[in-house]
Amino acid sequence: MIESYPLLAFLGLVALGSYVQTVSGFAIALIITGGATAMGLAPVAFTANVVSFVALANTAVAVHSRHSHIDLRIMIYASIGVLILSGVGLMVLHDLSSTSIELLKTLLGAVILGSGALLIVHPRPLQQVSPSYVHLIAGGFGGLLSGMLGAGGPPLVVHLYRQPLAFPVIRTTLLAILGIMPLTRIGIESYSGNITVSVLQLSLYSVPVSIASTMFARRFPPPVSDQTMKRLAFALLCILGLSLIISNA
Numbered sequence: 001m002i003e004s005y006p007l008l009a010f011l012g013l014v015a016l017g018s019y020v021q022t023v024s025g026f027a028i029a030l031i032i033t034g035g036a037t038a039m040g041l042a043p044v045a046f047t048a049n050v051v052s053f054v055a056l057a058n059t060a061v062a063v064h065s066r067h068s069h070i071d072l073r074i075m076i077y078a079s080i081g082v083l084i085l086s087g088v089g090l091m092v093l094h095d096l097s098s099t100s101i102e103l104l105k106t107l108l109g110a111v112i113l114g115s116g117a118l119l120i121v122h123p124r125p126l127q128q129v130s131p132s133y134v135h136l137i138a139g140g141f142g143g144l145l146s147g148m149l150g151a152g153g154p155p156l157v158v159h160l161y162r163q164p165l166a167f168p169v170i171r172t173t174l175l176a177i178l179g180i181m182p183l184t185r186i187g188i189e190s191y192s193g194n195i196t197v198s199v200l201q202l203s204l205y206s207v208p209v210s211i212a213s214t215m216f217a218r219r220f221p222p223p224v225s226d227q228t229m230k231r232l233a234f235a236l237l238c239i240l241g242l243s244l245i246i247s248n249a
Helices: 004-024 028-038 044-063 072-099 101-118 132-149 153-160 167-192 197-219 226-247
Strands: none
Touching (some): 004 226, 028 044, 028 101, 028 132, 028 226, 044 072, 044 167, 044 197, 072 153, 072 167, 101 132, 101 226, 132 167, 153 167
16 A cells, blocks of 8 residues: 555546546556556556556546447447457566566556657548447457556557547547446456455545546646647656656666
8 A cells, every 4th residue: 555645646646647538538547557657656567456446437427428429339349359358468467567577667668658649640530430340459459458557548549539430429439448448457357356455445545536636627628729738648658658668778
Protein backbone atom coordinates (compact mmCIF):
# COMPACT_ATOMS: atom_id res chain seq x y z
CA MET A 1 0.00 0.00 0.00
CA ILE A 2 1.33 3.46 -0.92
CA GLU A 3 1.50 5.83 2.05
CA SER A 4 1.81 9.53 2.82
CA TYR A 5 3.27 11.76 0.08
CA PRO A 6 3.52 8.94 -2.51
CA LEU A 7 -0.21 8.32 -2.01
CA LEU A 8 -1.00 11.95 -2.80
CA ALA A 9 1.24 11.78 -5.86
CA PHE A 10 -0.54 8.63 -7.05
CA LEU A 11 -3.96 10.20 -6.54
CA GLY A 12 -2.75 13.24 -8.46
CA LEU A 13 -1.91 10.95 -11.39
CA VAL A 14 -5.38 9.38 -11.09
CA ALA A 15 -7.04 12.80 -11.26
CA LEU A 16 -4.90 13.90 -14.22
CA GLY A 17 -5.34 10.64 -16.13
CA SER A 18 -9.11 10.61 -15.58
CA TYR A 19 -9.45 14.19 -16.79
CA VAL A 20 -7.40 13.60 -19.94
CA GLN A 21 -9.23 10.33 -20.65
CA THR A 22 -12.61 12.05 -20.44
CA VAL A 23 -11.73 14.90 -22.82
CA SER A 24 -9.58 12.92 -25.28
CA GLY A 25 -11.05 9.38 -25.19
CA PHE A 26 -8.01 7.55 -23.83
CA ALA A 27 -4.72 7.85 -21.87
CA ILE A 28 -5.83 7.15 -18.29
CA ALA A 29 -3.79 3.95 -17.98
CA LEU A 30 -0.80 5.44 -19.80
CA ILE A 31 -0.62 8.44 -17.48
CA ILE A 32 -1.21 6.57 -14.22
CA THR A 33 0.93 3.49 -14.95
CA GLY A 34 3.66 5.47 -16.72
CA GLY A 35 3.75 8.19 -14.07
CA ALA A 36 3.73 5.78 -11.12
CA THR A 37 6.48 3.67 -12.71
CA ALA A 38 8.65 6.67 -13.64
CA MET A 39 8.29 8.09 -10.10
CA GLY A 40 8.94 4.73 -8.48
CA LEU A 41 5.61 4.74 -6.64
CA ALA A 42 4.67 1.11 -7.33
CA PRO A 43 5.54 -1.90 -9.56
CA VAL A 44 3.97 -2.07 -13.01
CA ALA A 45 1.84 -5.15 -12.27
CA PHE A 46 0.47 -3.66 -9.04
CA THR A 47 -0.31 -0.30 -10.64
CA ALA A 48 -1.96 -1.94 -13.66
CA ASN A 49 -4.39 -3.77 -11.36
CA VAL A 50 -5.31 -0.56 -9.53
CA VAL A 51 -5.70 1.20 -12.89
CA SER A 52 -8.17 -1.49 -13.95
CA PHE A 53 -10.56 -0.44 -11.16
CA VAL A 54 -9.98 3.26 -11.86
CA ALA A 55 -10.52 2.89 -15.61
CA LEU A 56 -13.70 0.91 -15.03
CA ALA A 57 -15.12 3.67 -12.83
CA ASN A 58 -14.01 6.37 -15.25
CA THR A 59 -15.68 4.82 -18.28
CA ALA A 60 -18.86 3.94 -16.38
CA VAL A 61 -19.33 7.60 -15.43
CA ALA A 62 -18.32 8.90 -18.86
CA VAL A 63 -20.56 6.53 -20.85
CA HIS A 64 -23.69 5.97 -18.75
CA SER A 65 -25.63 8.97 -20.08
CA ARG A 66 -24.38 8.56 -23.65
CA HIS A 67 -24.88 4.83 -24.22
CA SER A 68 -27.17 5.48 -27.19
CA HIS A 69 -24.10 6.54 -29.19
CA ILE A 70 -22.42 3.14 -28.87
CA ASP A 71 -21.99 1.13 -32.08
CA LEU A 72 -22.95 -2.31 -30.77
CA ARG A 73 -21.43 -4.32 -33.65
CA ILE A 74 -18.02 -2.73 -33.23
CA MET A 75 -18.16 -3.03 -29.45
CA ILE A 76 -19.16 -6.71 -29.50
CA TYR A 77 -16.50 -7.87 -31.96
CA ALA A 78 -13.76 -5.75 -30.40
CA SER A 79 -14.72 -7.08 -26.97
CA ILE A 80 -14.39 -10.66 -28.20
CA GLY A 81 -10.84 -9.83 -29.29
CA VAL A 82 -10.18 -8.32 -25.86
CA LEU A 83 -11.39 -11.48 -24.14
CA ILE A 84 -9.22 -13.72 -26.33
CA LEU A 85 -5.86 -12.00 -25.80
CA SER A 86 -6.07 -10.29 -22.39
CA GLY A 87 -4.97 -13.49 -20.68
CA VAL A 88 -1.95 -13.79 -22.98
CA GLY A 89 -0.93 -10.23 -22.12
CA LEU A 90 -1.18 -10.99 -18.40
CA MET A 91 1.03 -14.04 -18.81
CA VAL A 92 3.70 -11.92 -20.51
CA LEU A 93 3.41 -9.25 -17.79
CA HIS A 94 3.94 -11.65 -14.89
CA ASP A 95 6.79 -13.40 -16.71
CA LEU A 96 8.64 -10.12 -17.35
CA SER A 97 7.87 -8.88 -13.83
CA SER A 98 9.85 -11.80 -12.43
CA THR A 99 12.59 -12.07 -15.06
CA SER A 100 13.22 -8.65 -16.65
CA ILE A 101 11.61 -5.66 -14.97
CA GLU A 102 13.88 -3.28 -16.94
CA LEU A 103 12.60 -4.67 -20.24
CA LEU A 104 9.03 -4.30 -18.98
CA LYS A 105 9.61 -0.63 -18.08
CA THR A 106 11.26 0.06 -21.44
CA LEU A 107 8.35 -1.60 -23.24
CA LEU A 108 5.92 0.54 -21.22
CA GLY A 109 7.90 3.65 -22.19
CA ALA A 110 7.82 2.72 -25.88
CA VAL A 111 4.04 2.13 -25.79
CA ILE A 112 3.47 5.47 -24.05
CA LEU A 113 5.71 7.30 -26.52
CA GLY A 114 3.98 5.70 -29.50
CA SER A 115 0.58 6.46 -28.03
CA GLY A 116 1.52 10.11 -27.65
CA ALA A 117 2.29 10.26 -31.35
CA LEU A 118 -1.22 9.01 -32.12
CA LEU A 119 -2.63 12.22 -30.65
CA ILE A 120 -0.85 14.25 -33.32
CA VAL A 121 -1.41 11.98 -36.31
CA HIS A 122 -4.69 12.48 -38.17
CA PRO A 123 -5.60 9.09 -39.67
CA ARG A 124 -7.45 9.32 -42.97
CA PRO A 125 -11.03 8.03 -42.59
CA LEU A 126 -11.93 4.88 -44.49
CA GLN A 127 -14.53 4.92 -47.24
CA GLN A 128 -16.74 2.48 -45.33
CA VAL A 129 -16.89 0.91 -41.89
CA SER A 130 -14.45 -1.99 -41.47
CA PRO A 131 -15.75 -5.59 -41.53
CA SER A 132 -16.34 -7.38 -38.25
CA TYR A 133 -13.08 -9.38 -38.28
CA VAL A 134 -11.06 -6.14 -38.33
CA HIS A 135 -12.84 -4.98 -35.16
CA LEU A 136 -11.98 -8.37 -33.67
CA ILE A 137 -8.27 -7.99 -34.53
CA ALA A 138 -8.10 -4.43 -33.18
CA GLY A 139 -9.74 -5.59 -29.96
CA GLY A 140 -7.25 -8.45 -29.73
CA PHE A 141 -4.26 -6.12 -29.92
CA GLY A 142 -5.93 -3.87 -27.37
CA GLY A 143 -6.54 -6.84 -25.07
CA LEU A 144 -2.90 -7.91 -25.36
CA LEU A 145 -1.66 -4.47 -24.27
CA SER A 146 -4.36 -4.25 -21.61
CA GLY A 147 -3.18 -7.52 -20.11
CA MET A 148 0.51 -6.59 -20.29
CA LEU A 149 0.39 -2.98 -19.19
CA GLY A 150 -3.20 -2.14 -18.33
CA ALA A 151 -3.09 0.22 -21.35
CA GLY A 152 -5.02 -1.22 -24.28
CA GLY A 153 -6.28 2.00 -25.82
CA PRO A 154 -3.76 2.79 -28.61
CA PRO A 155 -4.70 0.07 -31.16
CA LEU A 156 -8.39 0.85 -30.74
CA VAL A 157 -7.83 4.60 -31.02
CA VAL A 158 -6.11 4.12 -34.38
CA HIS A 159 -8.81 1.73 -35.55
CA LEU A 160 -11.90 3.64 -34.42
CA TYR A 161 -10.73 7.07 -35.50
CA ARG A 162 -10.43 5.75 -39.06
CA GLN A 163 -14.05 4.64 -39.15
CA PRO A 164 -16.40 6.92 -41.15
CA LEU A 165 -18.68 7.49 -38.18
CA ALA A 166 -19.85 10.54 -36.23
CA PHE A 167 -17.40 11.64 -33.53
CA PRO A 168 -19.85 11.00 -30.62
CA VAL A 169 -20.24 7.41 -31.84
CA ILE A 170 -16.48 6.90 -32.14
CA ARG A 171 -15.72 8.44 -28.75
CA THR A 172 -18.47 6.65 -26.82
CA THR A 173 -17.82 3.28 -28.47
CA LEU A 174 -14.13 3.65 -27.66
CA LEU A 175 -14.88 4.48 -24.03
CA ALA A 176 -17.25 1.50 -23.77
CA ILE A 177 -14.58 -0.91 -25.03
CA LEU A 178 -12.03 0.68 -22.71
CA GLY A 179 -14.46 -0.16 -19.89
CA ILE A 180 -14.72 -3.79 -20.94
CA MET A 181 -10.92 -4.17 -20.94
CA PRO A 182 -10.39 -3.57 -17.20
CA LEU A 183 -13.46 -5.65 -16.37
CA THR A 184 -11.91 -8.58 -18.24
CA ARG A 185 -8.54 -7.96 -16.61
CA ILE A 186 -10.02 -7.79 -13.11
CA GLY A 187 -11.84 -11.07 -13.67
CA ILE A 188 -8.69 -12.90 -14.80
CA GLU A 189 -6.50 -11.41 -12.07
CA SER A 190 -9.09 -12.20 -9.39
CA TYR A 191 -9.17 -15.82 -10.54
CA SER A 192 -5.36 -15.89 -10.41
CA GLY A 193 -5.29 -14.41 -6.90
CA ASN A 194 -3.47 -11.22 -7.91
CA ILE A 195 -6.12 -8.76 -6.70
CA THR A 196 -4.61 -8.30 -3.25
CA VAL A 197 -5.87 -6.35 -0.24
CA SER A 198 -3.34 -3.61 -1.06
CA VAL A 199 -4.73 -3.31 -4.60
CA LEU A 200 -8.27 -3.01 -3.26
CA GLN A 201 -7.27 -0.45 -0.61
CA LEU A 202 -5.53 1.82 -3.10
CA SER A 203 -8.42 1.39 -5.54
CA LEU A 204 -10.87 2.54 -2.86
CA TYR A 205 -8.89 5.75 -2.54
CA SER A 206 -8.44 6.16 -6.27
CA VAL A 207 -11.92 5.45 -7.64
CA PRO A 208 -13.67 8.43 -5.96
CA VAL A 209 -10.89 10.71 -7.20
CA SER A 210 -11.35 9.35 -10.72
CA ILE A 211 -15.12 9.80 -10.63
CA ALA A 212 -14.80 13.37 -9.34
CA SER A 213 -12.21 14.23 -11.99
CA THR A 214 -14.35 12.67 -14.73
CA MET A 215 -17.42 14.64 -13.68
CA PHE A 216 -15.35 17.80 -13.45
CA ALA A 217 -14.00 17.25 -16.97
CA ARG A 218 -17.52 16.75 -18.35
CA ARG A 219 -18.77 19.92 -16.67
CA PHE A 220 -15.66 22.03 -17.19
CA PRO A 221 -13.80 20.93 -20.34
CA PRO A 222 -10.47 22.68 -20.93
CA PRO A 223 -10.81 26.22 -22.37
CA VAL A 224 -8.58 25.33 -25.32
CA SER A 225 -9.12 23.84 -28.76
CA ASP A 226 -9.08 20.08 -29.30
CA GLN A 227 -5.80 20.46 -31.18
CA THR A 228 -4.17 22.30 -28.28
CA MET A 229 -5.41 19.69 -25.83
CA LYS A 230 -3.95 16.95 -28.00
CA ARG A 231 -0.60 18.72 -28.12
CA LEU A 232 -0.52 19.09 -24.34
CA ALA A 233 -1.37 15.40 -23.88
CA PHE A 234 1.24 14.51 -26.51
CA ALA A 235 3.92 16.46 -24.62
CA LEU A 236 2.98 14.80 -21.32
CA LEU A 237 3.06 11.29 -22.79
CA CYS A 238 6.37 11.95 -24.53
CA ILE A 239 7.93 13.08 -21.26
CA LEU A 240 6.68 9.97 -19.46
CA GLY A 241 7.69 7.59 -22.26
CA LEU A 242 11.17 9.03 -22.75
CA SER A 243 11.86 9.11 -19.01
CA LEU A 244 11.10 5.39 -18.75
CA ILE A 245 13.17 4.49 -21.82
CA ILE A 246 16.18 6.60 -20.82
CA SER A 247 16.18 5.45 -17.19
CA ASN A 248 16.35 1.82 -18.30
CA ALA A 249 18.76 2.26 -21.23
